[in-house]
Amino acid sequence: MTAIEQTEARPRGTRLPRRARRNQLLGAAQEVFVAQGYHAAAMDDIAERAGVSKPVLYQHFPGKLELYLALLDQHCEALVQAVRAALASTTDNKKRVEATMHAYFAYVEDEGGAFRLVFESDLTNEPAVRERVDKVALDCAEAISEVIAEDTGLAKEQSMLLAVGLGGVSQVVARYWLSSGSPIPRDQAVQLLTSLAWRGIAGFPLHGAEGQH
Amino acid sequence: MTAIEQTEARPRGTRLPRRARRNQLLGAAQEVFVAQGYHAAAMDDIAERAGVSKPVLYQHFPGKLELYLALLDQHCEALVQAVRAALASTTDNKKRVEATMHAYFAYVEDEGGAFRLVFESDLTNEPAVRERVDKVALDCAEAISEVIAEDTGLAKEQSMLLAVGLGGVSQVVARYWLSSGSPIPRDQAVQLLTSLAWRGIAGFPLHGAEGQH
DNA sequence: AAGCCGTGGAGGTCAAGATCGGCGTGCAGA
DNA sequence: TCTGCACGCCGATCTTGACCTCCACGGCTT
Structure with missing residues (x-):
């Protein structure tokens, strides 16, 4: 249907150094924002796409807006x-x-x-x-x-x-x-x-x- | 500041025939949507702008989206x-x-x-x-x-x-x-x-x- | 004068952004 | 090798805000 299939959703267990994780989050966020737009994109979607839980997202970016602006x-x-x-x-x-x-x-x-x-x-x-x-x-x-x-x-x-x-x-x-x-x-x-x-x-x-x- | 001043907010009491009320609601909705965009615009804002309470809005349009589409x-x-x-x-x-x-x-x-x-x-x-x-x-x-x-x-x-x-x-x-x-x-x-x-x-x-x- | 219909304010529901305490893993040092 | 520590991560929850309906009131018709 409207599935996003760009990159595989990582198995939720890999530990990454901070910088690498940040870049990966930016990549996942870009895919979701591009596919669904800002409003329809939920932080849950981005986190899931990156194979990570929501708090991790907020440990790297203050909020949804800042994440978007970075991209x-x-x-x-x-x-x-x-x-x-x-x-x-x-x-x-x-x-x-x-x-x-x-x-x-x-x-x-x-x-x-x-x-x-x-x-x-x-x-x-x-x-x-x-x-x-x-x-x-x-x-x-x-x-x-x-x-x-x-x-x-x-x-x-x-x-x-x-x-x-x-x-x-x-x-x-x-x-x-x-x-x-x-x-x-x-x-x-x-x-x-x-x-x-x-x-x-x-x-x-x-x-x-x-x-x- | 970011006040909307296009048309005066009607004194909340005038009774209008259905067609005229609908047009007035469309006008109010247009002002709010244009000034704030779809997402930032609240149905409360539109109702208040038209000098009308929210249920009236929903008696003329099934929902926010349909109102927008009509415009x-x-x-x-x-x-x-x-x-x-x-x-x-x-x-x-x-x-x-x-x-x-x-x-x-x-x-x-x-x-x-x-x-x-x-x-x-x-x-x-x-x-x-x-x-x-x-x-x-x-x-x-x-x-x-x-x-x-x-x-x-x-x-x-x-x-x-x-x-x-x-x-x-x-x-x-x-x-x-x-x-x-x-x-x-x-x-x-x-x-x-x-x-x-x-x-x-x-x-x-x-x-x-x-x-x- | 009596009824009716449309209006008004207050409230329910739900989705989504933002957060808190606990868990596991790997490294430093004795 | 064993112990303690720090770091990254997660499940579960809180809260806000916006869309959308339920009980009282007042003007028009006969």
């Missing part, structure tokens, strides 16, 4: 780094677009679904979460907008709007592509999106002879 | 209609893009923040909610993709990907524009976005003499 921080940083790296990987702007798209797709596809914590969190009303999620989008957009502003001379507000748009396309389409079962190969999807972002929708070939104004 | 359905339909209308408003594709962007911005700006129920719901793990939210994005994308497919001859998968992208930009940027306090006028933002979608990022004027390949 969130971890994965927020990853995306911003990937986008920065993509932008710095070349000076050809078209390739920059392509590399950035690629970064979003890779981020969404990998990491055991961790992107859900950032893009589909159900705890955005919690200020601490909202702040982190907003900061990711903002940091990515600022990195992109710097390039735009430098190359086009647009003011900060305008270039930020475009940058948010480019980041938004990547994020939304990557999630759609994944959730619809990857109907077309990833590279082809990236190519298509890059064309859209680079040349616009007007840049696609016309079927009929209809004038586009 | 959601209401506003989902509104966006899809607006997008369809925008696409049908002209046959000039560039104007179609502009009209669609405009529809998203108007949707996000108006309706007392109801767009949050659709775009920022904290109940996406509930299948009934997920289904409706996904369907909105899908319906909008299909409407857009039909135009794309017809005019470019692209296959269904490809045109859907582009359509999801165009809808995604609109939605993400409109929300950013609103949440950042509308730093530039709405019409200008729409123009900028339309340019991005129509001609691509390469269509913006160069600042320096640097070649764009």
